[in-house]
Amino acid sequence: MTDGEKRGQNVRKLRPRLSVGFILARRFTLCAFANFVDVLRLSADEGDRSRPILCGWRVLSATMEPIVSSSGIAVHPEERLGDPTLFDYLVVVGGLIDEIPNLSPEYTHYLQRAAAAGVPLVGVCTGAFILHRAGLLNGYRCCVSWFHHADFLEQFDGLRPVSDQIFIVDRDRLTCSGGASSAHLAAWLVDRHVGRAQARKSLHIMIIDDALRAEKPQPGIPLDLTTDDPLVKKALLLMQQTIDTPLSVAETAHRLGVSRRRLERHFQQAVGMAPTLACKIMRLEHAEFLLCQCDQSVTEIAAATGFCDSSHFVRAFRERCGMTPAAFRRTHTSVGA
Numbered sequence: 001m002t003d004g005e006k007r008g009q010n011v012r013k014l015r016p017r018l019s020v021g022f023i024l025a026r027r028f029t030l031c032a033f034a035n036f037v038d039v040l041r042l043s044a045d046e047g048d049r050s051r052p053i054l055c056g057w058r059v060l061s062a063t064m065e066p067i068v069s070s071s072g073i074a075v076h077p078e079e080r081l082g083d084p085t086l087f088d089y090l091v092v093v094g095g096l097i098d099e100i101p102n103l104s105p106e107y108t109h110y111l112q113r114a115a116a117a118g119v120p121l122v123g124v125c126t127g128a129f130i131l132h133r134a135g136l137l138n139g140y141r142c143c144v145s146w147f148h149h150a151d152f153l154e155q156f157d158g159l160r161p162v163s164d165q166i167f168i169v170d171r172d173r174l175t176c177s178g179g180a181s182s183a184h185l186a187a188w189l190v191d192r193h194v195g196r197a198q199a200r201k202s203l204h205i206m207i208i209d210d211a212l213r214a215e216k217p218q219p220g221i222p223l224d225l226t227t228d229d230p231l232v233k234k235a236l237l238l239m240q241q242t243i244d245t246p247l248s249v250a251e252t253a254h255r256l257g258v259s260r261r262r263l264e265r266h267f268q269q270a271v272g273m274a275p276t277l278a279c280k281i282m283r284l285e286h287a288e289f290l291l292c293q294c295d296q297s298v299t300e301i302a303a304a305t306g307f308c309d310s311s312h313f314v315r316a317f318r319e320r321c322g323m324t325p326a327a328f329r330r331t332h333t334s335v336g337a
Contacts, residue, residue, distance in 0.1 A: 094126030
């Protein structure tokens with residue numbers, strides 16, 4: 001009898017309201033895992049005493065060897081793979097794309113056994129890739145980070161990932177883009193199984209204003225700029241990294257080691273527009289996100305998205321959205337202007 005099966009016999013009658021088993025891929029994303037666990041931890045007890053009373057969580061392993069994250073920090077598993085029905089959910093935390101094929105077949109078989117038993121499966125970060133490789137996302141919608149959208153399309157046929165939401169719940173499959181969104185998915189589970197007050201408490205202690213709904217957009221590169229062109233992808237990432245101080249097309253091309261003409265040609269072929277327009281769209285979509293998610297003034301948001309002054313920002317925003325930033329904020333959120 002495995003450790004997990006023994007534990008199941010001993011505590012089955014004392015199970016918390018929400019019990020989660022974690023499977024960590026090699027080079028998993030530490031922040032996505034930590035955010036998910038901390039929401040459970042802070043929801044499980046009064047204050048931040050961390051006793052697993054209302055929520056329980058365990059890191060599972062086929063070998064019990066330490067699992068090294070993408071940052072180099074290792075996590076020690078707590079029990080071997082056993083009976084998956086001991087858990088309300090099994091959460092697969094992915095990380096670096098190149099490590100996904102290296103996951104032991106024992107985990108794949110365990111997840112398939114869990115699915116057959118009706119245990120809901122959760123894919124965090126590139127955990128969705130792992131679930132799909134195991135044949136467990138066929139017929140389901142799944143959420144993938146905008147950063148990995150093109151990678152998913154390249155590796156898998158027959159499934160269109162969603163990259164404009166922070167997480168998706170489709171029956172007994174739950175997926176999220178990773179990072180901070182894993183805290184919001186965990187809070188959704190706590191809200192459902194433990195209570196809304198506990199979910200909100202955990203997020204507030206973590207200095208997260210409040211739970212975001214699944215359909216909230218991911219901050220990142222707009223989907224209409226998604227491309228497989230390596231040069232354009234690098235340029236878009238550079239634009240995002242300098243969104244508050246936009247580079248000229250010439251400077252962007254210089255940093256990428258190509259001519260301006262070549263960069264403009266690749267953009268036209270890949271996304272049907274010039275680099276300047278692509279950068280402007282990215283900045284305005286980020287402004288939409290800020291208007292909905294924070295209480296910064298229009299002037300502050302203009303500066304944060306690289307506009308020289310608020311009047312220029314308002315004109316550009318109205319041209320794209322058909323309304324002023326203040327009107328957009330009133331229409332899309334309760335945050336005051």
